[in-house]
Amino acid sequence: MRGISRTARHVVLAFFAGFLSVNVLAGNILSSSGFTNCENNATITVINANVQFDRSSLVVTFDVSGTSSKQQKVIADLVVTAYGTQVYQKTFNPCDSSTYVAQLCPVPAGTFGAQGSQAIPANYASQIPAIAFSIPDLDGRATLKLTAADSGQDLACIQSGVTNGQTLQIPALSYVAVGIGASALLLTGISALGSAGSVVGAHSPNPSFGSVLAWFQGLAMNGMLSVNYPPVYRSFTKNFAFSTGLIPWNAMQGSIDNFRQNTGGNLTADSVQYLQNATLVFTDGSSDNSSLSRRSHVSWAHSLLLDARAVAVDVNGTQSGSGSVSNGNSTTKVTQVVHGIAGYVEQLTIPQANTFMTVLLIFAVLIAAITLGILLFKVILETWALFASFPKKLVGFRKRYWRLLTKTITNLILLLYGVWTLYCIFQFTNGDSWAAKLLAGITLGVFTVILGFFTIRIWYLARKSQKAEGDASALYENKETWIKYSLFYDSYKKNYWWLFMPSIVYMFAKGCVIAAGDGHGLTQTVGQLIIEALMFILLIFTRPYATKGGNWINIIIQVVRAMSVVCILVFVEQLGIAQSTKTITGVVLIAVQSVLTAVLAILIAVNAIIACCKENPHRKRRKEAEKLNREFDNLTPLDARNSLLINPPDDKSSIPGYPMSPYRGARRYEPVPSTTRPGRWGRQESSDHLVPSAAGMGHSYDRSPSQESRAYDAQSLSSGQPTVPDVGPQGRYGERLGR
Secondary structure: OHHHHHHHHHHHHHHHHOOOOOOOOOOOEEEOEEEEEOOOOOOEEEEEEEEEEEOOOOEEEEEEEEEEOOOEOEEEEEEEEEOOEEEEEEEEOOOOOOOOOHHHOOEOOEEEEEEEEEEOOHHHHOOOOHHHHOOOOOOEEEEEEEEEOOOOOEEEEEEEEOOOOOOOOOHHHHHHHHHHHHHHHHHHHHHHHHHOOOOOOOOOOOOOHHHHHHHHHHHHHHOOOOOOOOHHHHHHHHHHHHHHOOOOOHHHHHHHHHHHHHOOOOOOOOOHHHHHOEEEEEOOOOEOHHHHHHHHHHHHHHHHOOOOOOEEEEEOOEEEEOOOOOOOOOOOOEEEEEOHHHHHHHOOOOOHHHHHHHHHHHHHHHHHHHHHHHHHHHHHHHHHHHHOOOOOHHHHHHHOHHHHHHHHHHHHHHHHHHHHHHHHHHHHHHOOOHHHHHHHHHHHHHHHHHHHHHHHHHHHHHHHHHHHHOOOOHHHHOHHHHHHHHHHOOOEOHHHHHHHHHHHHHHHHHHHHHHHOOOOHHHHHHHHHHHHHHHHHHHHHHOOEOOHHHHHHHHHHHHHHHHHHHHHHHHOHHHOOOHHHHHHHHHHHHHHHHHHHHHHHHHHHHHHHHHHHOOOHHHHHHHHHHHHHHHHHOOOOOOOOOOOOOOOOOOHHHOOOOOOOOOOOOOOOOOOOOOOEEOHHHOEEOOOOOOOOOOOOOOOOOOOOOHHHHHHHHHHHHHOOOOOOOOOOOOHHHHHHHO
16 A cells, blocks of 8 residues: 555656646646547556646655556556657666556556655756746647566556646736727727717728727637647637637526536536536647636645645545545546537536527627617616707617617627628537527528618618619618618728628628538638638728728738638648647737737727827818808808809808708700790890880880981980980970970
């Protein structure tokens, strides 16, 4: 029985002596991170193996147990690798005098176990580099093989991940990402409010909230493929899980477990309680560092309470030593092998069968919060109206708050459609609750119908506008149409309003490929690469965004997406790329994606500064239009501008910001042809008999001018001098009056 203790100590010392990277719990502590049995027909099986080293006290704490079908002599071989490179290898025979271990010479038949702590010599501890305690997500593995001394037959194999627990899954990074998204949302909302009711066709700023959220969703979905990620990149992608609706909440997970249990679900190995007592190990042998750190504190705290020299040994139920031996499931950790989508969500302590219901409940919470906020603001406005008047901009909200609520929910559906498709298909293929599958089918169908309705409606209005005016300008210039449907195309130019349709197809296709190809990493990656490449080609040839900056930002984002998928090809197991190359690729991916995220944050800040300091362009155009309107419509007869030399524009709608005439585009009336005819003395007589009844205009119709009058007129004209009218008593007109 003392030999069992010595065996455990020897294995532990050899385990740590040659290894470079282990899990850090408090800056000085290294520990194993789960294990898997790598021999199918093993006669010696390890049931539990937890090992921890404290650099400050040079003490190893361990908990090892297993079974052996028969008594036999063995040879042990320990191999340690870091980033795919072998850094330590040790083969020893427990029966040799230099490495004699009584309990392994031979290995006893039956069950055995050892738990306790042991000091290790300083020469062993000095072989562990200090860097192993600081670099996040170090990728290392240790493999211990036992073979028969006489025949060389493989008797047992155990593989354990050993990483340093310093991880890039940091809550602070998630908070920063949430802050960037919230800033984009606030800026987009302010821009929409500033242009409300003034000028239709105002484009949203870039990067918009939708662009930022889609970028974060892409980062999260990059971590859901069934490939062998380096641990550092796997941890990085978990920081963006919130953008896809995956938010850890144990109380909610317990409620979902109860719901599943009542609707046909199986909680035996798929519940939140099970995950809390499990160590996640991926198919490539690596483990989840963050979950290990989170779940190991309790069990290791109990072990550290033991005396530094206390060791307890149990052989076939017989205990020796001064320590305590674990029994049953009290301290035994369950090893859960995961990959793909299940591996991603279970790192967040969300059972894979709970994935869809988690996203559904988070969506319901968002809808409830949005509805409550809008209704509360409505109540505030109504109360305000009872005591005072409020700004005119809020009048529209007061009258059409239901339209705003509907538009907000539709926008949320559009933003989540891609990941919603992914989770629904994953529920169909991996779920165990008939009710959850039914809800997945109903919600996916409803969301698709809603987006399909808006797509058909916008296409119909665009086609109608093209027939009437030759283009789809009515989508941007008609105020009612803009208010209802602009959320789908407000970032695009008028000629590329239709680009939102391939964008919806793009989101749907991504979700389908990732969910339907779960477990087939090469298929998922190639499918993703084709989708991203097609979207990149579409953007580079159309450049559909309304601003030059918007085109460059979105094209760069798409380039990074496509290149990210190319890098993920390196992680595909079938290609056989070296682990060191995978790690370097993962670090490069983190650097590039982090830089782009920082650039988006900077652009959002710049847009916010511009919005605060620069005059609202929509308000400026409206004031210019009002000024021109006053200049052309409020002239007085004596105003110098009221001159034939000033030619006011025939169509004021050409003035920037001037309200569009409802008769724009209508055909003008043809002038009415003249119906007058020439009369005597060159006059024009009206056929409607409106002029003949008027007084004479210096001409008489009953007599012709006398010769004397004609001679006088001719004389006055030929003299070229002004004359005084002959109205005196001797004058010509006087003589006539005298008569």
